[in-house]
Amino acid sequence: MTPLERAEARFGWKLVAPTIVILGLLILYPLMYNVYLSFFDVQLNGSKTFVGLENYIKLLSNADYYSAIATTSLYLLGTVVGTTLLGLAMALLLRDPFMGRGLVNAAIMLPYVAPVISVVFGWQFLFDPISGVVNYLLVDLLGLWSERSNLIGDPDSALWVVVLFDIWKHAPIAYLLILSKLVSISRDQYEAAAIDGYGPVGRFFHVTLPELYFVLATVVLLRLIWNLNRFEDVYLLAPNVETLPIFTYYQAFTGVIDQGLAAATSVIQLGVLSIFIWFYIKKIMKW
Amino acid sequence: MAAIKLKNIVKSFGDTAVVKGIDLSIEDGEFVVLVGPSGCGKSTTLRMIAGLEQATSGDIVIGDRVVNDIEPQHRNIAMVFQNYALYPHKSVKENIIFALRRLKVENDDIERRLTEVSEMLQLEELLERKPADLSGGQRQRVAMGRAIIREADLFLFDEPLSNLDSKLRSHMRTEIGKIHNKFGRTSVYVTHDQVEAMTLADKVVVLHDGYIAQAGTPMEVYLNPANVFVAQFIGSPSMNIIEGRLFNDHLQIGNYRLPRKQLSNVALQGVINEQGLPVKVGIRPDFFNDSRLFPETDGTFNFNQLQIDLIEPMGFDKEILFNLAGGAVKARLDLRSDFQRGDYVDLIVELSRVLLFDNETDLRL
Ligand SMILES: Nc1ncnc2c1ncn2[C@@H]1O[C@H](COP(=O)(O)OP(=O)(O)OP(=O)(O)O)[C@@H](O)[C@H]1O
Numbered sequence: 001m002t003p004l005e006r007a008e009a010r011f012g013w014k015l016v017a018p019t020i021v022i023l024g025l026l027i028l029y030p031l032m033y034n035v036y037l038s039f040f041d042v043q044l045n046g047s048k049t050f051v052g053l054e055n056y057i058k059l060l061s062n063a064d065y066y067s068a069i070a071t072t073s074l075y076l077l078g079t080v081v082g083t084t085l086l087g088l089a090m091a092l093l094l095r096d097p098f099m100g101r102g103l104v105n106a107a108i109m110l111p112y113v114a115p116v117i118s119v120v121f122g123w124q125f126l127f128d129p130i131s132g133v134v135n136y137l138l139v140d141l142l143g144l145w146s147e148r149s150n151l152i153g154d155p156d157s158a159l160w161v162v163v164l165f166d167i168w169k170h171a172p173i174a175y176l177l178i179l180s181k182l183v184s185i186s187r188d189q190y191e192a193a194a195i196d197g198y199g200p201v202g203r204f205f206h207v208t209l210p211e212l213y214f215v216l217a218t219v220v221l222l223r224l225i226w227n228l229n230r231f232e233d234v235y236l237l238a239p240n241v242e243t244l245p246i247f248t249y250y251q252a253f254t255g256v257i258d259q260g261l262a263a264a265t266s267v268i269q270l271g272v273l274s275i276f277i278w279f280y281i282k283k284i285m286k287w
Numbered sequence: 288m289a290a291i292k293l294k295n296i297v298k299s300f301g302d303t304a305v306v307k308g309i310d311l312s313i314e315d316g317e318f319v320v321l322v323g324p325s326g327c328g329k330s331t332t333l334r335m336i337a338g339l340e341q342a343t344s345g346d347i348v349i350g351d352r353v354v355n356d357i358e359p360q361h362r363n364i365a366m367v368f369q370n371y372a373l374y375p376h377k378s379v380k381e382n383i384i385f386a387l388r389r390l391k392v393e394n395d396d397i398e399r400r401l402t403e404v405s406e407m408l409q410l411e412e413l414l415e416r417k418p419a420d421l422s423g424g425q426r427q428r429v430a431m432g433r434a435i436i437r438e439a440d441l442f443l444f445d446e447p448l449s450n451l452d453s454k455l456r457s458h459m460r461t462e463i464g465k466i467h468n469k470f471g472r473t474s475v476y477v478t479h480d481q482v483e484a485m486t487l488a489d490k491v492v493v494l495h496d497g498y499i500a501q502a503g504t505p506m507e508v509y510l511n512p513a514n515v516f517v518a519q520f521i522g523s524p525s526m527n528i529i530e531g532r533l534f535n536d537h538l539q540i541g542n543y544r545l546p547r548k549q550l551s552n553v554a555l556q557g558v559i560n561e562q563g564l565p566v567k568v569g570i571r572p573d574f575f576n577d578s579r580l581f582p583e584t585d586g587t588f589n590f591n592q593l594q595i596d597l598i599e600p601m602g603f604d605k606e607i608l609f610n611l612a613g614g615a616v617k618a619r620l621d622l623r624s625d626f627q628r629g630d631y632v633d634l635i636v637e638l639s640r641v642l643l644f645d646n647e648t649d650l651r652l
Pocket residue numbers: 300305323324325326327328329330331332369
């Protein structure tokens with residue numbers, strides 16, 4: 001480092017120091033406390049007994065835990081792939097300026113900015129077995145199934161409703177991120193590729209995709225992190241879909257309340273997530 | 288390979304007409320050089336031939352197809368872009384062979400051609416680099432390689448050597464000439480470099496403000512420019528334009544009277560009244576000769592006793608400036624003529640090299 005760079009780095013540290021302190025108190029403290037709790041049997045009255053790894057052993061021998069992991073994996077796969085592809089498709093379609101693009105953009109962003117509680121009720125209404133429009137469309141009009149069903153009531157189908165909901169709600173942010181990169185790709189490369197004999201498909205794979213690589217990787221990463229911890233959307237729309245956060249919540253705050261066990265769940269989740277993100281950032285994002 | 292015809296091509300961006308009606312025939316295998324001042328529409332013309340820009344009106348014919356509605360990827364054209372337009376994510380090697388990959392050329396063949404091209408362009412050491420890690424001149428050579436590795440019907444070059452040092456440039460110029468002689472591919476080449484234009488071209492097309500000012504062989508546009516613009520644009524240093532007055536039997540420049548009958552190339556036949564006809568007289572700096580070294584004959588004229596205002600030595604050549612008929616005029620002499628500033632010289636010009644232009648229209652008389 002040159003002296004100038006060193007001075008700049010020092011100045012930078014001074015600037016971020018307050019933030020680090022605040023973040024440390026707000027995030028690091030609960031985090032450590034969570035780790036601490038995971039080694040105790042916690043009673044409702046607040047008394048704790050040290051139990052060592054018992055919480056972890058209990059957790060890892062619980063079949064429901066594995067089913068929550070499976071549900072979460074499906075949820076992640078569906079939502080990450082779904083939002084990314086939908087966002088990409090919309091961005092590609094709306095890339096060139098046209099009359100009323102502002103309006104279309106606003107409409108696209110709507111699900112993302114609308115309060116989750118109101119749209120959840122809307123969705124529940126849509127999927128209502130008696131009066132919902134979804135059953136009407138799929139069963140009565142298209143005849144895909146023989147009888148109307150409660151798609152949200154059944155945990156198996158509810159998972160896909162929740163996935164669909166998340167795609168609908170979060171594709172706009174993927175769209176926005178992808179579009180902002182897309183419009184900045186210079187025309188030169190497309191022209192050169194056309195001269196080199198590549199049609200629209202070849203140009204997409206050889207010019208657009210490489211240019212979008214990092215933004216797509218970022219979208220995927222963000223979606224993974226958000227959705228691994230996603231609670232409110234799932235819980236509000238279909239509380240019977242037990243992804244990990246919901247499973248943890250049930251452990252910690254309902255029935256036989258077991259905060260130690262819940263803490264252990266979070267710790268494992270955090271560990272896995274950290275390792276995963278570290279790999280992802282090193283290998284995929286090449287930082 | 289293919290012949291090209293541009294039929295009354297017009298290109299406007301919004302309300303601004305940039306190309307204002309170009310008619311041009313390029314024969315199969317011909318090497319055409321487009322020259323003209325910055326912003327005159329050279330790149331735009333090239334891009335229309337490539338299909339990257341749609342002509343506002345007019346037809347473009349390549350071979351026997353009207354290509355107006357044919358996408359660039361179906362025109363089988365290779366092109367060097369003025370701004371290189373390399374693929375930033377691909378290595379130099381992948382940039383160069385990208386088109387061959389599309390054509391599913393055999394790997395052996397690709398390697399062979401790549402070796403050939405990278406040797407010629409002195410890119411062997413750089414094949415694994417990304418464009419961001421190259422200098423401007425290196426990038427330009429990659430862009431060049433990407434074009435010449437192909438076997439296209441038509442080659443378009445947009446100032447392909449502009450960023451190279453003079454040594455590399457003249458090397459590349461020779462190479463381009465060799466390639467053209469060997470394969471005889473139809474080429475359209477844009478340049479600001481006089482030497483490239485003169486040495487490479489079968490035909491030089493001088494563009495001016497969206498029109499073709501003149502098209503012809505390099506010697507035609509050099510010796511027989513159709514108007515003042517071409518006369519001054521082609522050749523370096525640029526042609527002197529001097530005020531003169533044409534009479535029935537002589538041409539008056541300042542105090543000098545040049546006999547009219549030896550002024551060849553003057554098509555004007557009409558009888559001129561007694562005041563004479565004001566004209567622009569064009570004499571290239573290269574066509575002045577030192578009287579001590581050049582014999583005076585019937586066909587020459589001696590501008591005697593010109594006082595030198597300035598001498599600009601350039602190695603072998605030197606440019607001297609003097610005043611003629613109220614304007615600064617430049618002559619190019621060589622080492623053998625030894626003068627000081629303020630000296631008087633006699634300069635001899637072959638009368639057939641003296642060109643006359645209409646004072647109003649700037650067209651040749
Ligand atoms: N996309 C565009 N929109 C508007 N005007 C344009 C566009 N492209 C080119 N022009 C204008 O057209 C004119 C001709 O441009 P062109 O690039 O053909 O010039 P050129 O002869 O290649 O110049 P140079 O020697 O500087 O490369 C310029 O005045 C330029 O500003």
